[in-house]
Amino acid sequence: MPNSVFNSETNKSNFVKIGLGIALLVIVLIVNPCIIVSPGHKGIVLNLGAVSEKVMDEGVHFRIPLVQTVIEVDVRVLKNETKAEAASKDLQNISTVIALNYHLKPEAVNELYKNVGLNYEHVIIDPAIQEVLKGVTAKYTAAELITLREQVSLNMKSGIEARLAKYNLIIDDFSIKDFQFSATFAKAIESKQEAEQLALKAERDLQRIKIEAEQQIATARAEAETLRLKNISVSPLMIQLNAIDKWDGKLPQYMLGNNSLPFVNIK
Numbered sequence: 001m002p003n004s005v006f007n008s009e010t011n012k013s014n015f016v017k018i019g020l021g022i023a024l025l026v027i028v029l030i031v032n033p034c035i036i037v038s039p040g041h042k043g044i045v046l047n048l049g050a051v052s053e054k055v056m057d058e059g060v061h062f063r064i065p066l067v068q069t070v071i072e073v074d075v076r077v078l079k080n081e082t083k084a085e086a087a088s089k090d091l092q093n094i095s096t097v098i099a100l101n102y103h104l105k106p107e108a109v110n111e112l113y114k115n116v117g118l119n120y121e122h123v124i125i126d127p128a129i130q131e132v133l134k135g136v137t138a139k140y141t142a143a144e145l146i147t148l149r150e151q152v153s154l155n156m157k158s159g160i161e162a163r164l165a166k167y168n169l170i171i172d173d174f175s176i177k178d179f180q181f182s183a184t185f186a187k188a189i190e191s192k193q194e195a196e197q198l199a200l201k202a203e204r205d206l207q208r209i210k211i212e213a214e215q216q217i218a219t220a221r222a223e224a225e226t227l228r229l230k231n232i233s234v235s236p237l238m239i240q241l242n243a244i245d246k247w248d249g250k251l252p253q254y255m256l257g258n259n260s261l262p263f264v265n266i267k
Contacts, residue, residue, distance in 0.1 A: 092142035
């Protein structure tokens with residue numbers, strides 16, 4: 001009887017230990033003292049909700065359960081596209097899409113989170129693009145925005161870079177997808193291009209006619225010069241020599257005058 005009581009108490013003790021172990025494991029899993037920062041990310045550490053100066057690199061890290069929270073932030077190259085509208089110097093309405101490739105400054109993601117939060121595209125990037133676009137396009141006419149597109153793009157990029165740098169956002173690439181103008185202006189541009197093409201065709205036709213006329217004049221002059229040289233070379237002696245070459249050696253049977261007997265000088 002005592003042995004059975006002892007065994008019963010031992011089993012109860014083992015059950016208690018197992019229960020405590022399971023409870024401890026559950027608590028560990030719930031509080032999760034380990035954190036894994038994914039590749040291409042940084043970990044922002046919050047101490048009881050306050051942003052810490054510590055930034056975790058990718059990999060495995062330990063944190064203080066219930067005290068520290070880690071927020072992952074992507075520091076790889078990201079893409080943002082913003083639809084924007086503005087007006088040109090000659091008051092033509094413009095709509096466009098601006099594409100940015102950018103990344104967060106890795107060592108300063110905590111500052112970005114503290115000052116702006118994670119919604120930085122809508123809070124910082126989109127408004128910056130809108131403002132810079134309005135400022136740049138106001139310096140150019142609608143036609144210049146087309147012909148000086150590279151210069152316009154450089155001005156916009158430098159303006160946006162200056163605005164985003166204050167928030168530790170770095171631009172890797174910038175492009176203006178397209179400038180869209182009002183239907184009236186687009187029609188005017190099309191009409192102007194058609195007029196320029198017609199003028200160019202007329203100029204080419206005129207040049208072709210001029211060249212053809214010059215060629216005809218040159219041909220006529222060459223023919224006239226050839227005829228003049230022939231007239232100079234046809235002398236009485238040449239005529240007589242040509243007649244001798246063609247004479248068969250027979251004298252005419254009837255002579256009606258000096259001209260009846262050729263090549264004979266009666267005198």
